[in-house]
Amino acid sequence: MLFEDITILDENLDVKEHQYVLTEGERITYIGDTCPDATGHKRYDGKNKLLMTAFINLHSHTPMTLMRGYGENLSLNDWLNKKIFPYEDKLTSEDVYHGTLLGIAEMLRFGIVSTSDMYYFCEDMLKAFLESGAKVNLSRGITCFSDASYHDLPAYEENKLLIREYHGLNQDQIKIDMSIHGEYTNTERTILEISEHAKEAGLPLHIHVSETESEHKECMARHNGMTPIEYFNHLGVLDSRVLAAHCVHLSGEDFAIMKERNVSVASCPASNLKLASGICDVKKLMDYGINVGIGTDSVASNNSLNMIEEIKLFALLQKVRQNNPAVITPKEALYAATKAGAIAQGRPDCGALKVGNRADLIVLDKKEPYWTPVHNLINNLVYSASGTDVCLTMADGKILYQDGNFPTIDVEKLARVQALSQKEI
Amino acid sequence: MLFEDITILDENLDVKEHQYVLTEGERITYIGDTCPDATGHKRYDGKNKLLMTAFINLHSHTPMTLMRGYGENLSLNDWLNKKIFPYEDKLTSEDVYHGTLLGIAEMLRFGIVSTSDMYYFCEDMLKAFLESGAKVNLSRGITCFSDASYHDLPAYEENKLLIREYHGLNQDQIKIDMSIHGEYTNTERTILEISEHAKEAGLPLHIHVSETESEHKECMARHNGMTPIEYFNHLGVLDSRVLAAHCVHLSGEDFAIMKERNVSVASCPASNLKLASGICDVKKLMDYGINVGIGTDSVASNNSLNMIEEIKLFALLQKVRQNNPAVITPKEALYAATKAGAIAQGRPDCGALKVGNRADLIVLDKKEPYWTPVHNLINNLVYSASGTDVCLTMADGKILYQDGNFPTIDVEKLARVQALSQKEI
Numbered sequence: 001m002l003f004e005d006i007t008i009l010d011e012n013l014d015v016k017e018h019q020y021v022l023t024e025g026e027r028i029t030y031i032g033d034t035c036p037d038a039t040g041h042k043r044y045d046g047k048n049k050l051l052m053t054a055f056i057n058l059h060s061h062t063p064m065t066l067m068r069g070y071g072e073n074l075s076l077n078d079w080l081n082k083k084i085f086p087y088e089d090k091l092t093s094e095d096v097y098h099g100t101l102l103g104i105a106e107m108l109r110f111g112i113v114s115t116s117d118m119y120y121f122c123e124d125m126l127k128a129f130l131e132s133g134a135k136v137n138l139s140r141g142i143t144c145f146s147d148a149s150y151h152d153l154p155a156y157e158e159n160k161l162l163i164r165e166y167h168g169l170n171q172d173q174i175k176i177d178m179s180i181h182g183e184y185t186n187t188e189r190t191i192l193e194i195s196e197h198a199k200e201a202g203l204p205l206h207i208h209v210s211e212t213e214s215e216h217k218e219c220m221a222r223h224n225g226m227t228p229i230e231y232f233n234h235l236g237v238l239d240s241r242v243l244a245a246h247c248v249h250l251s252g253e254d255f256a257i258m259k260e261r262n263v264s265v266a267s268c269p270a271s272n273l274k275l276a277s278g279i280c281d282v283k284k285l286m287d288y289g290i291n292v293g294i295g296t297d298s299v300a301s302n303n304s305l306n307m308i309e310e311i312k313l314f315a316l317l318q319k320v321r322q323n324n325p326a327v328i329t330p331k332e333a334l335y336a337a338t339k340a341g342a343i344a345q346g347r348p349d350c351g352a353l354k355v356g357n358r359a360d361l362i363v364l365d366k367k368e369p370y371w372t373p374v375h376n377l378i379n380n381l382v383y384s385a386s387g388t389d390v391c392l393t394m395a396d397g398k399i400l401y402q403d404g405n406f407p408t409i410d411v412e413k414l415a416r417v418q419a420l421s422q423k424e425i
Numbered sequence: 426m427l428f429e430d431i432t433i434l435d436e437n438l439d440v441k442e443h444q445y446v447l448t449e450g451e452r453i454t455y456i457g458d459t460c461p462d463a464t465g466h467k468r469y470d471g472k473n474k475l476l477m478t479a480f481i482n483l484h485s486h487t488p489m490t491l492m493r494g495y496g497e498n499l500s501l502n503d504w505l506n507k508k509i510f511p512y513e514d515k516l517t518s519e520d521v522y523h524g525t526l527l528g529i530a531e532m533l534r535f536g537i538v539s540t541s542d543m544y545y546f547c548e549d550m551l552k553a554f555l556e557s558g559a560k561v562n563l564s565r566g567i568t569c570f571s572d573a574s575y576h577d578l579p580a581y582e583e584n585k586l587l588i589r590e591y592h593g594l595n596q597d598q599i600k601i602d603m604s605i606h607g608e609y610t611n612t613e614r615t616i617l618e619i620s621e622h623a624k625e626a627g628l629p630l631h632i633h634v635s636e637t638e639s640e641h642k643e644c645m646a647r648h649n650g651m652t653p654i655e656y657f658n659h660l661g662v663l664d665s666r667v668l669a670a671h672c673v674h675l676s677g678e679d680f681a682i683m684k685e686r687n688v689s690v691a692s693c694p695a696s697n698l699k700l701a702s703g704i705c706d707v708k709k710l711m712d713y714g715i716n717v718g719i720g721t722d723s724v725a726s727n728n729s730l731n732m733i734e735e736i737k738l739f740a741l742l743q744k745v746r747q748n749n750p751a752v753i754t755p756k757e758a759l760y761a762a763t764k765a766g767a768i769a770q771g772r773p774d775c776g777a778l779k780v781g782n783r784a785d786l787i788v789l790d791k792k793e794p795y796w797t798p799v800h801n802l803i804n805n806l807v808y809s810a811s812g813t814d815v816c817l818t819m820a821d822g823k824i825l826y827q828d829g830n831f832p833t834i835d836v837e838k839l840a841r842v843q844a845l846s847q848k849e850i
Contacts, residue, residue: 068797069804073754105794273741274808276750303808304795309734316698325701329498368813369530369839370729372493373846379494383699383728388793388813414794421798 001397002038003363006046007377009053011354013331013338015377021051023359026171026396031355044392048367050381052334053353054360054393055307056341057115058266059206059245059295061141062103063096063125066421067300076212076275084300086425095420096121100128102417105409106305108134108401111362111390116243116266116295116345118179118206122158126166126174133400133408135172135360137345138162139179139206142194144186150193163201171396175204175346180237182208183219183228188235195237204241204346207232210254211246212277229254229263238263243344245295247285248278255288264291264344267336269313271297279321282314282336283328293341294333306387311337315382330382359397364389426822427463428788431471432802434478436779438756438763440802446476448784451596451821456780469817473792475806478778479785479818480732481766482540483691484631484670484720486566487528488521488550491846492725501637501700509725511850520845521546525553527842530834531730533559533826536787536815541668541691541720541770543604543631547583551591551599558825558833560597560785562770563587564604564631567619569611575618588626596821597772600629605662607633608644608653613660620662629666629771632657635679636671637702654679654688663688668769670720672710673703680713689716689769692761694738696722704746707739707761708753718766719758731812736762740807755807788817 003021008031010016022030022038030036071083096119107115114135119125122140129136140162142155150156159178167176178198180191185208198205209228210216219228230253232238240262247265250258258265267280285292294314296305311333318328342351349357370384393401400408428446433456435441447455447463455461496508521544532540539560544550547565554561565587567580575581584603592601603623605616610633623630634653635641644653655678657663665687672690675683683690692705710717719739721730736758743753767776774782795809818826825833 066798068795068800068809069802070800072801072804072808073751075749075751079750102794102797109794270741273745274750276744276748278745299795299809303804304811306795306811309737312734313738316695319701320698320703323701324500325504325699326498326500369527369534370493370724370731372527372839373491373843375493375495375846376497377494379497379728383497384493384724386729386731386811386813388811414797418798421800 001044001394002036002041003044003051004035004046006044006049006051008051008353009334009378011352013334013378021353023361023394023397026358028353028355028357028359031353044363048365049391050364050366050377051353052362052364053338053351054113054362054395055111055337056293056345056351057107057112057296057305057307058243058293058341058344059268059297060103060115060117060305061119061298062115062117063091063099063119063121064298064300065103065106066091066095066099066417068303070300083425087423090423090425091121093121093124097124097128098413098417098420100125101132101409102414103299103305104128104132104134105406105414108132108393108406109390110306110308110387111393112305112307113360113393113395113400114341114345114347114350116177116206118181122162129174130169131408133173133395133398135174135395137175137177137204139177141179141181142186142190143181144190147187147189150190150197159197163203172347173396177204177206177243179206182215183231184215191232191237192235195235198241204243204344205237206243206245209244209247210249211272213249216249216251227251227254229257233257233261241346246272246277246280248272248280250281255284255290258285258290259288264293264340266293266295266344267314268295268297269317270310271301274301279317281321283318283322286332291340291343292336293344294337307337308385308387311382330378333382334378359394361394362390363392365391426469426819427461427466428469428476429460429471431469431474431476433476433778434759434803436777438759438803446778448786448819448822451783453778453780453782453784456778469788473790474816475789475791475802476778477787477789478763478776479538479787479820480536480762481718481770481776482532482537482721482730482732483668483718483766483769484693484722485528485540485542485730486544486723487540487542488516488524488544488546489723489725490528490531491516491520491524491842493728495725508850512848515848515850516546518546518549522549522553523838523842523845525550526557526834527839528724528730529553529557529559530831530839533557533818533831534815535731535733535812536818537730537732538785538818538820538825539766539770539772539775541602541631543606547587554599555594556833558598558820558823560599560820562600562602562629564602566604566606567611567615568606569615572612572614575615575622584622588628598821600771602629602631602668604631607640608656609640616657616662617660620660623666629668629769630662631668631670634669634672635674636697638674641674641676652676652679654682658682658686666771671697671702671705673697673705675706680709680715683710683715684713689718689765691718691720691769692739693720693722694742695735696726699726704742706746708743708747711757716765716768717761718769719762732762733810733812733814736807755803758807759803784819784822786819787815789814790816
């Protein structure tokens with residue numbers, strides 16, 4: 001595809017106008033201000049459009065689209081125990097496949113091409129990802145409250161199967177991660193065993209960390225004053241492959257340890273507000289030089305997968321948290337939603353508009369009144385744009401969303417989610 | 426217009442399906458589950474659509490669309506003194522007219538039909554409102570740092586002219602309010618004189634109150650420990666016609682006084698985050714029974730007029746501020762963005778979908794993937810929808826926005842804002 005005479009955000013997220021961008025196969029092969037020879041390639045008129053690298057969602061539970069708007073306005077305990085957990089107990093393969101497909105459609109609609117996801121029924125989820133062409137770092141969420149060994153859990157065999165059958169499929173469209181759901185949902189034994197398995201397999205390890213104050217404090221009470229980060233560090237779990245989701249209640253030495261171990265963070269601002277968890281200290285993480293990306297978390301606690309909304313919130317919340325309107329620039333927020341995610345996902349050739357990189361691209365239409373005037377286009381993108389301005393989403397050079405259509409997704413299947421989602425609890 | 430077989434939010438914001446709604450002239454004349462005789466009326470197919478009362482923006486400075494994304498990431502003082510004030514010094518009638526028209530277009534796009542606005546060049550603004558058909562409660566922002574009398578200021582003559590020439594125009598499309606910009610920007614003399622003029626004229630009085638901590642504390646230092654609310658109360662300013670914008674840093678007796686005086690509040694969640702002002706204690710205001718609406722504030726500090734985004738933020742921020750995910754239900758947030766605004770604007774026949782009320786209506790398209798599934802449609806509307814789902818906006822029975830078109834607005838004029846906005850400071 002040749003994008004002609006289009007405004008772009010370049011690899012440094014700087015605006016360049018009147019550019020030509022060529023994709024061939026799964027790669028970006030040309031970016032410049034003159035038109036390349038593109039005989040035989042489709043052409044895309046760049047008038048009034050903005051081309052940039054696609055978004056990366058660094059923390060999600062995609063099938064939970066099934067639970068959109070289900071059981072709202074409850075305390076966290078009631079929400080989980082009276083609504084979400086009983087609902088999840090009734091989920092079937094068919095539900096998860098369809099819910100995942102709907103979640104993927106929503107992500108593509110909002111310019112997300114890759115997501116770091118933690119859930120179960122993983123093969124059903126992968127079927128949906130493979131069909132759609134969207135990328136995923138998928139981990140089987142593991143909790144263990146008994147004295148069982150990880151090696152005796154079904155999840156162990158499942159992880160081995162996922163790695164053997166799916167890891168690296170379609171030039172890394174599918175990557176398998178591992179998961180320790182959290183400190184509070186696992187025994188020390190399983191934490192050590194899962195961590196060892198992830199290290200042996202060379203896989204990222206996705207963990208919920210210090211999402212709520214009670215999780216953070218109860219960990220300290222259980223483990224001689226160690227915070228979740230200190231505890232995981234003490235057990236030797238932390239390294240540059242670890243992705244810590246939420247990190248709202250970090251304290252003490254947590255920041256220094258995370259920097260030392262080169263842990264990445266997935267901050268989920270909307271979900272952290274909606275569940276009243278708090279506001280992550282993103283500014284401090286960034287000041288420590290820690291890699292921070294952005295996650296939507298699940299639709300059940302957001303309730304959308306609108307990355308532009310999430311980026312705006314990510315920036316705005318820091319201003320009020322730090323009592324300083326100057327912190328977190330639009331460019332820093334955009335970097336978090338793109339390159340920082342690619343780093344954490346172990347996708348070095350993604351997350352930036354650069355020759356040689358994967359053609360993971362989005363186009364935004366600037367026709368709506370809120371794109372005028374332009375004093376600084378990045379400010380308009382982060383603070384004024386709507387997620388629905390995304391009019392084209394491409395992964396590895398393939399168009400997965402364009403102008404209301406999902407060429408790889410059977411929309412009849414999306415419509416089925418309504419019926420599948422109506423479980424009687 | 427006859428809306429046929431459409432899902433509605435009724436006057437209590439409850440969902441009703443398969444309804445018929447008829448508008449005749451400026452009023453809603455029928456709501457029911459059978460099709461009325463509507464010979465000669467246009468018909469609107471309600472399939473996959475949601476009809477509800479239009480949004481009311483309770484605090485804005487519409488012409489500041491001109492400054493969208495201008496001078497970002499600065500401390501409040503630098504932003505105002507180095508960017509906004511010097512820019513405003515150069516504004517012309519032509520700028521304000523065009524900027525207002527763009528702001529109106531953006532509001533209509535996002536389902537807002539009426540706004541409580543405070544700015545200057547008021548006749549130029551009114552020209553844009555009159556042309557577009559959008560409603561406004563317009564106040565001339567007044568600041569006075571000298572020992573002058575309000576009666577000697579140009580604003581006094583301007584207020585008299587606005588009331589005489591415009592107040593009540595087109596069946597209250599235009600309402601003139603008065604304004605004391607704030608305690609910190611006026612002398613006691615002008616505050617008393619403006620308040621007196623507003624009371625004599627029976628007009629609402631729009632005031633910035635306790636937006637920032639420093640404003641709140643400096644008032645206490647100036648006035649024997651009195652907060653802005655206590656000070657205005659002490660001066661006899663407060664009554665049921667007063668609209669207090671922001672109210673982020675209320676303290677002590679402020680809540681009780683506001684309830685006693687029946688003051689309304691315009692909460693501006695996005696702007697309060699972006700300028701690092703803080704988070705208004707909306708829950709406490711509501712617990713006191715105070716009427717709380719939602720404002721976008723200006724585009725310069727938001728940077729959009731997306732009411733659905735604002736409604737979501739309004740609800741989410743309270744959850745984290747109160748440390749309780751159960752507070753502020755979607756219905757309470759929707760009420761704030763509709764009926765509460767109408768009450769504060771003195772428009773008793775607006776803000777609810779009810780026979781006899783003004784036909785101030787919006788239609789949302791539910792076709793995007795994030796509207797599926799529906800467990801509770803109001804949850805989807807508040808937490809999942811995009812502002813751009815608004816596909817029709819009607820004020821007093823007239824269509825002002827439909828499917829990308831603004832029948833009353835010359836879009837060539839909107840395009841002029843780009844050139845007009847590029848001021849060299």
